[in-house]
Structures are given as C-alpha cells and as structure tokens.
Amino acid sequence: MAGLLELLSNNKFVSGQEIASELKISRAAVHKQIELLRKKGYEIQGRRKQGYSLVLRPDLIAPAEVSRRLDKKNLLGREIKYFSELGSTQSRAKEEAENGTPEGLLIIAESQSSGYGRLSRKWASPPLGLWFSLVLRPKLIPSNVPQLTLVFSLAICRALKRFRRINPEIKWPNDIFLGNKKLGGVITEMSAESDGVRWLVLGAGINVNNEIPRSLLDTAVSILAATGGAVDRAALLAGIINDFDAMYRTYTVSGFGGFAAEYNENSLLKGKRVTVDMLGEVISGTVLGIDDSGFLLVKRDNGETRKIIAGDVTLKGW
Amino acid sequence: MAGLLELLSNNKFVSGQEIASELKISRAAVHKQIELLRKKGYEIQGRRKQGYSLVLRPDLIAPAEVSRRLDKKNLLGREIKYFSELGSTQSRAKEEAENGTPEGLLIIAESQSSGYGRLSRKWASPPLGLWFSLVLRPKLIPSNVPQLTLVFSLAICRALKRFRRINPEIKWPNDIFLGNKKLGGVITEMSAESDGVRWLVLGAGINVNNEIPRSLLDTAVSILAATGGAVDRAALLAGIINDFDAMYRTYTVSGFGGFAAEYNENSLLKGKRVTVDMLGEVISGTVLGIDDSGFLLVKRDNGETRKIIAGDVTLKGW
Incomplete structure (x- = not known):
C-alpha cells in the first residue's frame, strides 16, 4: 500500500496501467487497493484515461x-x-x-x-x-x-x-x-x-x-x-x-x-499561590518547586514548608 | 445440614427415624444428607437398627x-x-x-x-x-x-x-x-x-x-x-x-x-546483624528497628544509618 501511496503522491494523475506495471500487480489489484485507501479516508479522484490522483490524505496516525x-x-x-x-x-x-x-x-x-x-x-x-x-x-x-x-x-x-x-x-x-x-x-x-x-x-x-x-x-x-x-x-x-x-x-x-x-x-506552579487537597487535608501556600525526589514543596503562610507526595492542586485566582 | 450435624454430635447412635422426625424430612432425605456429609469427608458409621454415628469430622474450614x-x-x-x-x-x-x-x-x-x-x-x-x-x-x-x-x-x-x-x-x-x-x-x-x-x-x-x-x-x-x-x-x-x-x-x-x-x-530482626539486598545494592549492618513510617533502620559498620523502604533481608549466620 505504501508503494501505491508513493506513486499517487506527486499531485498528478497516474494511470492504472502505470501503477500496475510499477508495482508489478494486476489492474484488478490496483483497483482493489484504491478502494481500500478510499475506505481508510484517502480521497482519490479517478478520471477516465488520466487515471488516479490523490486529492486529500486523511489525518490518521499510520x-x-x-x-x-x-x-x-x-x-x-x-x-x-x-x-x-x-x-x-x-x-x-x-x-x-x-x-x-x-x-x-x-x-x-x-x-x-x-x-x-x-x-x-x-x-x-x-x-x-x-x-x-x-x-x-x-x-x-x-x-x-x-x-x-x-x-x-x-x-x-x-x-x-x-x-x-x-x-x-x-x-x-x-x-x-x-x-x-x-x-x-x-x-x-x-x-x-x-x-x-x-x-x-x-x-x-x-x-x-x-x-x-x-x-x-x-x-x-x-x-x-x-x-x-x-x-x-x-x-x-x-x-x-x-x-x-x-x-x-x-x-x-x-x-x-x-x-x-x-x-x-517547566513548572507552571513554581512561585504561585496554591491550595492543595491531600485526600481531605487542605493547605494553602506558595509553591517553592519540586525537590530531587519529585515531591512538591509548598511554603505555608505560617512559614512551615510541606513536602507533598500526592494531591490535587488549585491555583489561586484560576 | 447444620441440623443433622448437631443431631449426630452427641457421640452416640441416632436412628434414621429419629433424625427424620426431628428435622421434619423424609427418611430418603436423611439418607441423602448422610451421603453428602460423607462426600465432604465426615466419617459416619451406619448400623442396622441403631442408626448413624459421627465418627470423625473432617478438618475443614466451614x-x-x-x-x-x-x-x-x-x-x-x-x-x-x-x-x-x-x-x-x-x-x-x-x-x-x-x-x-x-x-x-x-x-x-x-x-x-x-x-x-x-x-x-x-x-x-x-x-x-x-x-x-x-x-x-x-x-x-x-x-x-x-x-x-x-x-x-x-x-x-x-x-x-x-x-x-x-x-x-x-x-x-x-x-x-x-x-x-x-x-x-x-x-x-x-x-x-x-x-x-x-x-x-x-x-x-x-x-x-x-x-x-x-x-x-x-x-x-x-x-x-x-x-x-x-x-x-x-x-x-x-x-x-x-x-x-x-x-x-x-x-x-x-x-x-x-x-x-x-x-x-515482635521483631525478629531488632538488634540482629543482617545483610540487605535492595534491588541489587547490598549492605550489611545491625538492625535498630523500624521507624514510625515502617522503614527498616540499619546501622552500618561505618556508623551510617540507612532507612530501608524495600529489600531482601538475610540474617547473619542463618
């Protein structure tokens, strides 16, 4: 199929005969492959005498x-x-x-x-x-x-x-x-x-x-x-x-x-005021960043720094 | 079934007729239940005229x-x-x-x-x-x-x-x-x-x-x-x-x-000499116990105390 797509990629018409001889398959097989591509969302124009042209590739992750x-x-x-x-x-x-x-x-x-x-x-x-x-x-x-x-x-x-x-x-x-x-x-x-x-x-x-x-x-x-x-x-x-x-x-x-x-x-939170909900316990403070173990460090208003392993963070004012 | 077992539990023979009338079931049903208990491993002796006696309960977790x-x-x-x-x-x-x-x-x-x-x-x-x-x-x-x-x-x-x-x-x-x-x-x-x-x-x-x-x-x-x-x-x-x-x-x-x-x-390890294999890193030392988070504290010979989260422990001399 990759071969067929490559042949069709030059933005012009390619005849069925050309494709068949290039890919060493029958005209019927060419037709089958064209239909398969169309089913996958490729828009392929077919013109009598001129052959096939790829109009639109579907945006799919191949x-x-x-x-x-x-x-x-x-x-x-x-x-x-x-x-x-x-x-x-x-x-x-x-x-x-x-x-x-x-x-x-x-x-x-x-x-x-x-x-x-x-x-x-x-x-x-x-x-x-x-x-x-x-x-x-x-x-x-x-x-x-x-x-x-x-x-x-x-x-x-x-x-x-x-x-x-x-x-x-x-x-x-x-x-x-x-x-x-x-x-x-x-x-x-x-x-x-x-x-x-x-x-x-x-x-x-x-x-x-x-x-x-x-x-x-x-x-x-x-x-x-x-x-x-x-x-x-x-x-x-x-x-x-x-x-x-x-x-x-x-x-x-x-x-x-x-x-x-x-x-x-890359941290969105660093230096920001946040509220953190840790399975029920809620604290507020300013994010200092994460430490070498990946814990979030939050400095509370009372000066205490909390090391947070897991929690739901809400930014103040968002 | 519980009823039948209780009747049989007094370590003496109980007649089929007695069981049937006590449990308000037919003689045939008594026989069926006896067979079921036997299949479950209960050893039940049957004597003509005397009836049934429970000889051995299987050791099963009911x-x-x-x-x-x-x-x-x-x-x-x-x-x-x-x-x-x-x-x-x-x-x-x-x-x-x-x-x-x-x-x-x-x-x-x-x-x-x-x-x-x-x-x-x-x-x-x-x-x-x-x-x-x-x-x-x-x-x-x-x-x-x-x-x-x-x-x-x-x-x-x-x-x-x-x-x-x-x-x-x-x-x-x-x-x-x-x-x-x-x-x-x-x-x-x-x-x-x-x-x-x-x-x-x-x-x-x-x-x-x-x-x-x-x-x-x-x-x-x-x-x-x-x-x-x-x-x-x-x-x-x-x-x-x-x-x-x-x-x-x-x-x-x-x-x-x-x-x-x-x-x-209840710790077997406390105070003992051990070797701990932590996904490859191996250390030796003396177990101080576990801390309030459940980590194992091992004092190495160089004086350093390691806090161990997970590992395979071998006791010296075992």
Missing part, C-alpha cells in the same frame, strides 16, 4: 509513520497496536500488561469512547488528538512511581517545544498547560507488590488537531487552536517516544534527581 | 464457622468465598477486586495448587494450612501501602499469641517466624494510580495443621509441629480478621506510627 521515526535502539514502541477507535488505550494497555506483553508496547487510538485521566476523571478524546499508552516493566518500588510520571510529562513538554514554538508548562504532577488552559495530561497506573512494580502503564492525552468540546473551551486548548497550524501527529508521537525512551533509561540508572531542575524550569 | 465468630461490625469478611481447592486465593481475590467486588471480601482455600508469596516465590499450600486473601479499597497512596503489610503481619502475630502460647516473630517486612523457622508469610498486591490505590489484596499463608513438605523441613514449621496440638483453623482465621479489622480502622484514621512500638517488640 503506525508505520511512527515506527520509521523511532530510534532503532529504542525499547519503547518496538511493538505498536493501533486502533481507529477504542474504549481507552489505557484500559487496553493494562489488559496487555496483565497478559504478559513485554515492556515497550505502544497502544494508539485515533479516538477513545471512554478515555479517562487521573482519579478516573473522564477525558474527552475526539479524532485528531493524540491518545496513547505505553507498557513498562521497570525495577521500581511503588513509592518511586510518581517520579516516572513526572519524567514522562517532561518528555512530552520537551518534544512539544522542539516540534512547535510553543511554551507548554507542567502543572504538578501530571497536567500539561499552554497559557492557562489544559493542553494535555498524563496518567500512571500500576500493578505492584509492596516491594516491586509488576507493570506500569503510562498514558497520555494531548489536544493536537482535535476540536475541543464546547463545554471545555474555557479550560482546554489544542495545538491547532493555539498555533493556527495542524501538526503531524505521527511525527510528534515519535518525538515524544524517542525523548522518553532516552529519559527512561537515564532514570532507571540514575534516578530522578537529574530531572528536577528542568522540571522546575 | 465458612459459617468463620462467619459466626466475626464481629458484627466488621468491614472485613462480610462476604466469604470458600474453595476446597484453588490455584491461589491471591489470584482469585485480584480478579474479584478488578471486577469491582466491594471492600472486605475474604477468599479461603483448603489447599492451593499454585500458591505464591512475595516476589512471585512459590508457596507450598497443602491441606490443613490457612491460606486466605482479603480485598481492601483504602484511601491510600501507593508509597504507604507497605505500612499496611506490616499492620497485617502484626495482626497475625497478635492472634497467634492469643490463640496458642507461642511466640511468633515478624521478619521485616512480611514473614512470620517461630524460633528460626518460617511459620507464615504475608503478601500485598495492588492496582493503583500514582496518587491513589484502586484496590489492595492482602494474602496470608500460615502453616497450621498441615504437613511441611520434606524439602522445607529445615526452614519451615507448623503450629501443629511446634505445639503438638491441632488448631481450629476457622477460629484462628476469625481471630485474625477481627484483630486486623480493628487495626485497619485505626491505621486508616491515625496512620502507622501507633503500631511501630508493638511491631518492634
């Missing part, structure tokens, strides 16, 4: 487009499972993880019918966004897992900055913001014993070329809306995976400490 | 025997699923947890064909031991889960001491020892997000009246072997659940701190 951009030495993304529509990449990845899939499996969906974020909150996942999950099997104790969420968020920030001249920021622990609107988020789920993770599934949702549901327009934004330009999602995804693959290796060997400074540079 | 001994206000053990033979109570409990069973489900098996302990190590589970798992849904961050493993181990120790005049000790984090042999162990598995546990399954294996496999005789012991007397396992199990239910409530409200002193009193 797994092959992701694959060919991944570093060959990567552990992550060696296997890719792709779905035009899925309940949730996260649920699917968890199933695969539980069934023993090796580390590195990447699940991609064009859209999700029941996408979710942290604390099982619903996550709108219409077509043209980037919704994916990764299966990891790190030698890690559960208490260090939140660090990996931070590294993953940082990888997404890095890739976004390199890819587009935008300045995304991370709202600790796991949201990616652009200006004061949500661009994306990360979720981490695990199966573990007290002293070791069995598997981890890292999921990400990024508003790329997708529409933002009307009800979320005040709080969410897409790259398309923010920059006025659509993004090659396969290229962006490959960029994220390449970055994170390298960072994951570093993390595994050297821990989180080396990422803290960069994370703080 | 769930009703556990239930009736549980505190009415308990959260744990409100539902019990009982199996005469199961792959593993832990695996089964995890499935039930994943499928949404409410907190408190107790799974019991008379024997397990693929019982396992921490780090997926095989755990021999022949008949007459105590093999069970509990489903919990605490509001807890993953990094605090190891504390709950310690509380559970402590509950088992408490119940064992009250039940038999023995002095079990806990080998941090999760083994129960009697003298220098393993009497039991605890395993904790979870499904979690970075900032919250979805479900926890706590499993325990205790060598009670069961035989110890020949290959483990040097390292494992049963209550029967240690005390010379068999134990009513249903009563022991109910005792453990009652203790742990109360301790779980306390833990949920007040955290681990209040359990540290008692844990240290």
Whole structure:
C-alpha cells in the first residue's frame, strides 16, 4: 500500500496501467487497493484515461509513520497496536500488561469512547488528538512511581517545544498547560507488590488537531487552536517516544534527581499561590518547586514548608 | 445440614427415624444428607437398627464457622468465598477486586495448587494450612501501602499469641517466624494510580495443621509441629480478621506510627546483624528497628544509618 501511496503522491494523475506495471500487480489489484485507501479516508479522484490522483490524505496516525521515526535502539514502541477507535488505550494497555506483553508496547487510538485521566476523571478524546499508552516493566518500588510520571510529562513538554514554538508548562504532577488552559495530561497506573512494580502503564492525552468540546473551551486548548497550524501527529508521537525512551533509561540508572531542575524550569506552579487537597487535608501556600525526589514543596503562610507526595492542586485566582 | 450435624454430635447412635422426625424430612432425605456429609469427608458409621454415628469430622474450614465468630461490625469478611481447592486465593481475590467486588471480601482455600508469596516465590499450600486473601479499597497512596503489610503481619502475630502460647516473630517486612523457622508469610498486591490505590489484596499463608513438605523441613514449621496440638483453623482465621479489622480502622484514621512500638517488640530482626539486598545494592549492618513510617533502620559498620523502604533481608549466620 505504501508503494501505491508513493506513486499517487506527486499531485498528478497516474494511470492504472502505470501503477500496475510499477508495482508489478494486476489492474484488478490496483483497483482493489484504491478502494481500500478510499475506505481508510484517502480521497482519490479517478478520471477516465488520466487515471488516479490523490486529492486529500486523511489525518490518521499510520503506525508505520511512527515506527520509521523511532530510534532503532529504542525499547519503547518496538511493538505498536493501533486502533481507529477504542474504549481507552489505557484500559487496553493494562489488559496487555496483565497478559504478559513485554515492556515497550505502544497502544494508539485515533479516538477513545471512554478515555479517562487521573482519579478516573473522564477525558474527552475526539479524532485528531493524540491518545496513547505505553507498557513498562521497570525495577521500581511503588513509592518511586510518581517520579516516572513526572519524567514522562517532561518528555512530552520537551518534544512539544522542539516540534512547535510553543511554551507548554507542567502543572504538578501530571497536567500539561499552554497559557492557562489544559493542553494535555498524563496518567500512571500500576500493578505492584509492596516491594516491586509488576507493570506500569503510562498514558497520555494531548489536544493536537482535535476540536475541543464546547463545554471545555474555557479550560482546554489544542495545538491547532493555539498555533493556527495542524501538526503531524505521527511525527510528534515519535518525538515524544524517542525523548522518553532516552529519559527512561537515564532514570532507571540514575534516578530522578537529574530531572528536577528542568522540571522546575517547566513548572507552571513554581512561585504561585496554591491550595492543595491531600485526600481531605487542605493547605494553602506558595509553591517553592519540586525537590530531587519529585515531591512538591509548598511554603505555608505560617512559614512551615510541606513536602507533598500526592494531591490535587488549585491555583489561586484560576 | 447444620441440623443433622448437631443431631449426630452427641457421640452416640441416632436412628434414621429419629433424625427424620426431628428435622421434619423424609427418611430418603436423611439418607441423602448422610451421603453428602460423607462426600465432604465426615466419617459416619451406619448400623442396622441403631442408626448413624459421627465418627470423625473432617478438618475443614466451614465458612459459617468463620462467619459466626466475626464481629458484627466488621468491614472485613462480610462476604466469604470458600474453595476446597484453588490455584491461589491471591489470584482469585485480584480478579474479584478488578471486577469491582466491594471492600472486605475474604477468599479461603483448603489447599492451593499454585500458591505464591512475595516476589512471585512459590508457596507450598497443602491441606490443613490457612491460606486466605482479603480485598481492601483504602484511601491510600501507593508509597504507604507497605505500612499496611506490616499492620497485617502484626495482626497475625497478635492472634497467634492469643490463640496458642507461642511466640511468633515478624521478619521485616512480611514473614512470620517461630524460633528460626518460617511459620507464615504475608503478601500485598495492588492496582493503583500514582496518587491513589484502586484496590489492595492482602494474602496470608500460615502453616497450621498441615504437613511441611520434606524439602522445607529445615526452614519451615507448623503450629501443629511446634505445639503438638491441632488448631481450629476457622477460629484462628476469625481471630485474625477481627484483630486486623480493628487495626485497619485505626491505621486508616491515625496512620502507622501507633503500631511501630508493638511491631518492634515482635521483631525478629531488632538488634540482629543482617545483610540487605535492595534491588541489587547490598549492605550489611545491625538492625535498630523500624521507624514510625515502617522503614527498616540499619546501622552500618561505618556508623551510617540507612532507612530501608524495600529489600531482601538475610540474617547473619542463618
């Protein structure tokens, strides 16, 4: 199919005969492949005597487009499972993880019918966004897992900055913001014993070329809306995976400490006044940043500095 | 069936006619019930003209025997699923947890064909031991889960001491020892997000009246072997659940701190020379005890005190 697409890519008409002889297949087979592409959303014009011309490519993530951009030495993304529509990449990845899939499996969906974020909150996942999950099997104790969420968020920030001249920021622990609107988020789920993770599934949702549901327009934004330009999602995804693959290796060997400074540079919260809800206990204060273990440091008005492991952060005045 | 067993319990012969009229069932129904009990392992003698006599009760954990001994206000053990033979109570409990069973489900098996302990190590589970798992849904961050493993181990120790005049000790984090042999162990598995546990399954294996496999005789012991007397396992199990239910409530409200002193009193390791393997890094030193967060404190020979979150501990000279 790749051969046919290449032949059609020169923005002019190519005759069926030409295609058949180029690809060494029958005219009937050419016709079949054209129909298959059309079903996939490719708009192909057919003119008597002139042949075929590709009018519009669908904006789909072709797994092959992701694959060919991944570093060959990567552990992550060696296997890719792709779905035009899925309940949730996260649920699917968890199933695969539980069934023993090796580390590195990447699940991609064009859209999700029941996408979710942290604390099982619903996550709108219409077509043209980037919704994916990764299966990891790190030698890690559960208490260090939140660090990996931070590294993953940082990888997404890095890739976004390199890819587009935008300045995304991370709202600790796991949201990616652009200006004061949500661009994306990360979720981490695990199966573990007290002293070791069995598997981890890292999921990400990024508003790329997708529409933002009307009800979320005040709080969410897409790259398309923010920059006025659509993004090659396969290229962006490959960029994220390449970055994170390298960072994951570093993390595994050297821990989180080396990422803290960069994370703080990308922090939306640093220096801001916040309220943090920690499973019921609520405190207010000013964020000093995160420490070398990834804990959020909040200086309360009484001068006490709290080291926060997990909590819901609200920015004052938002 | 309970009615029939009560009638048979007076250690003398009861005629079929007597049973039938007492239970208001037909003679044929009496015969059927007798056969059913025999299938369950009850040895019932039948004599022409004299009737039936119960010669031997099988040593089985009747769930009703556990239930009736549980505190009415308990959260744990409100539902019990009982199996005469199961792959593993832990695996089964995890499935039930994943499928949404409410907190408190107790799974019991008379024997397990693929019982396992921490780090997926095989755990021999022949008949007459105590093999069970509990489903919990605490509001807890993953990094605090190891504390709950310690509380559970402590509950088992408490119940064992009250039940038999023995002095079990806990080998941090999760083994129960009697003298220098393993009497039991605890395993904790979870499904979690970075900032919250979805479900926890706590499993325990205790060598009670069961035989110890020949290959483990040097390292494992049963209550029967240690005390010379068999134990009513249903009563022991109910005792453990009652203790742990109360301790779980306390833990949920007040955290681990209040359990540290008692844990240290029951600690096999306190004051001992140990080697600890922490996912590869190996250190030696003397155990000072556990701290208020449940971390093991080991004083190395160079004077440094290490706070250990997870690791494999080997006692010097064992």
